[in-house]
Amino acid sequence: SEGPRPLVAGNWKMNGSVAMLKEPRLLAAMLKDVKLKADVMVCPPAILVRRVKSVLKGSKIKVGGQDCHWAASGAHTGDISAEMLKEAGCTAVIVGHSERRTNHGETDEIVNKKARAVQKAGLKAIICIGETLEERKSGKTLEVVTRQLKGSLPEGSTASDTVIAYEPVWAIGTGLTPTTAEVAEVHALIRKELSGLMGQDGAGVRILYGGSVKPSNAEELMSQPNVNGALVGGASLKAADFLGIIKVYA
Ligand code: PEP
Numbered sequence: 177s178e179g180p181r182p183l184v185a186g187n188w189k190m191n192g193s194v195a196m197l198k199e200p201r202l203l204a205a206m207l208k209d210v211k212l213k214a215d216v217m218v219c220p221p222a223i224l225v226r227r228v229k230s231v232l233k234g235s236k237i238k239v240g241g242q243d244c245h246w247a248a249s250g251a252h253t254g255d256i257s258a259e260m261l262k263e264a265g266c267t268a269v270i271v272g273h274s275e276r277r278t279n280h281g282e283t284d285e286i287v288n289k290k291a292r293a294v295q296k297a298g299l300k301a302i303i304c305i306g307e308t309l310e311e312r313k314s315g316k317t318l319e320v321v322t323r324q325l326k327g328s329l330p331e332g333s334t335a336s337d338t339v340i341a342y343e344p345v346w347a348i349g350t351g352l353t354p355t356t357a358e359v360a361e362v363h364a365l366i367r368k369e370l371s372g373l374m375g376q377d378g379a380g381v382r383i384l385y386g387g388s389v390k391p392s393n394a395e396e397l398m399s400q401p402n403v404n405g406a407l408v409g410g411a412s413l414k415a416a417d418f419l420g421i422i423k424v425y426a
Pocket of ligand 1: 187345347348349350351386387388389407408409410411
């Protein structure tokens with residue numbers, strides 16, 4: 177198939193415990209001899225990153241962070257930096273997830289600074305964008321997605337240090353998904369904008385779809401043009417469910 181190598185990333189959000197380490201262990205065992213046409217990543221809470229890394233030793237499954245501060249270090253109580261996540265074994269960091277934008281007031285400007293910090297640390301920034309239900313209903317989806325992409329994508333971003341995740345806010349954790357036509361429309365827009373902003377490199381950026389992806393709808397969503405993988409929340413918590421999505425690329 178054409179286009180960049182897909183990525184299926186699992187966002188655990190604020191879920192997980194030492195007991196849950198059995199899930200990535202199981203996933204690694206199940207994927208051991210499977211030749212995948214995609215990269216696989218799990219993004220646990222920061223405090224579990226080292227343990228998940230350890231459980232995945234010898235596996236190709238990558239580990240990512242869910243957020244970071246834009247500074248490398250300093251007086252930012254409670255925050256962690258991209259450098260710290262890198263040292264713990266992460267190869268990517270999600271930035272600008274809608275839950276961060278909503279619950280922590282993160283603007284495109286803040287997301288841009290965070291994404292730049294991730295890239296500067298040598299990691300991939302998984303930059304999340306997506307419209308609310310109100311914005312979709314009032315016909316503003318393309319306008320909102322364009323604005324968020326332009327505002328959140330650091331200058332100088334490359335295909336290797338940048339992943340875009342299109343996550344309609346109303347589809348996250350709700351069981352609702354856009355139609356395949358709606359997904360294809362937004363992903364085509366993002367591709368076009370990336371090419372305008374990055375030139376040739378824009379074609380190589382992975383554009384993930386996120387929002388209620390599960391084994392039963394993964395095949396259809398992942399087969400849309402310009403969909404280069406998935407960002408998966410709820411269905412990434414159980415190895416069997418996550419595997420059911422990953423298998424689209426087996
Ligand atoms: C997410 O939070 O990135 C997400 C896509 O969640 P869910 O799959 O649970 O909708």
